[in-house]
Amino acid sequence: LAKTTQPISMDSYEGQEVNITCSHNNIATNDYITWYQQFPSQGPRFIIQGYKTKVTNEVASLFIPADRKSSTLSLPRVSLSDTAVYYCLVGDGVMRGSSNTGKLIFGQGTTLQVKP
Amino acid sequence: NAGVMQNPRHLVRRRGQEARLRCSPVKGHSHVYWYRQLPEEGLKFMVYLQKENIIDESGMPKERFSAEFPKEGPSILRIQQVVRGDSAAYFCASSPFHGGSEETQYFGPGTRLLVL
Numbered sequence: 753l754a755k756t757t758q759p760i761s762m763d764s765y766e767g768q769e770v771n772i773t774c775s776h777n778n779i780a781t782n783d784y785i786t787w788y789q790q791f792p793s794q795g796p797r798f799i800i801q802g803y804k805t806k807v808t809n810e811v812a813s814l815f816i817p818a819d820r821k822s823s824t825l826s827l828p829r830v831s832l833s834d835t836a837v838y839y840c841l842v843g844d845g846v847m848r849g850s851s852n853t854g855k856l857i858f859g860q861g862t863t864l865q866v867k868p
Numbered sequence: 869n870a871g872v873m874q875n876p877r878h879l880v881r882r883r884g885q886e887a888r889l890r891c892s893p894v895k896g897h898s899h900v901y902w903y904r905q906l907p908e909e910g911l912k913f914m915v916y917l918q919k920e921n922i923i924d925e926s927g928m929p930k931e932r933f934s935a936e937f938p939k940e941g942p943s944i945l946r947i948q949q950v951v952r953g954d955s956a957a958y959f960c961a962s963s964p965f966h967g968g969s970e971e972t973q974y975f976g977p978g979t980r981l982l983v984l
Contacts, residue, residue, distance in 0.1 A: 786972075793977075793978075793980075794977055794978070795872070795959045795961070795975030795976050795977055795978050796911065796959070796975045797975065798972045798973070798974070801972070839910060855901065855913040855916055855924060855926075855927070856901070856903075856911070856913065856961075856973060857913070858903075858910035858911040858912070859910050860909065860910050861910055
C-alpha cells in the first residue's frame, strides 16, 4: 500500500509560485499520482493527475522524476483563493485498466495559506 | 464538484437515533464512494458501491453502518443508533466507470453530522 508524505503546512504570498512536494517511496509500477484540493466545508476537488515526467493543465503543473518516488505540485502565481488543503494521493493500487476498487487513500494533506 | 448532490448538508441527531445520508451521483456515473472526515483529518474511505452492489466495504464499521445504491434513486449511507463519535463530515464521490481512463472521482459538498 503506497503511503504519501507531504508537509503539514506552507505559507505563501499572492503572486508567488508555490511548490508542494510529496514523497511516495513505495509507489507501485502502475500507480498514478493524483492531487486534490479541498476548501473548508467543501468536498475535495480534482486538480491534476500524472504518471511520469510533467503534466500541465489550466490550474497546475505536476512534476514527477524518473524514479517516481516523489512528485511536486506547482501552482503558478497563487491568489488568496488558493488557500486550501492539498492532498497528494497514490490510490490503493488504482491504475488505469485495473479492476481494483479504486478507493482513494487520503493523508493529512498540506494546508496552504496564501497571504496578501 | 461536478454535480454530485448530497443531502442534507447538515444533520443533527441525538444519541441513539438514526441518520440517513443521501447521495445523488453525477448523471451517468455508476460508481459511488463514501468517505468520512473527522475534524483536522484527511478523508477516510468507507465503502464503494456500484448499482445494487457493494464492492468494497472494508472501511465501514461492521456494526450500525450500512450503505446501498439501488437501481433507482440515490445512494444511502445509514447510521443506526448514532453515538457522538459518529459526528463528522461524510462525503460521497462518484466516477463514470472504473478501470478505464476516466477514474477521477468527483466529490459532493458533504453532509455534516452532529450527534448531541
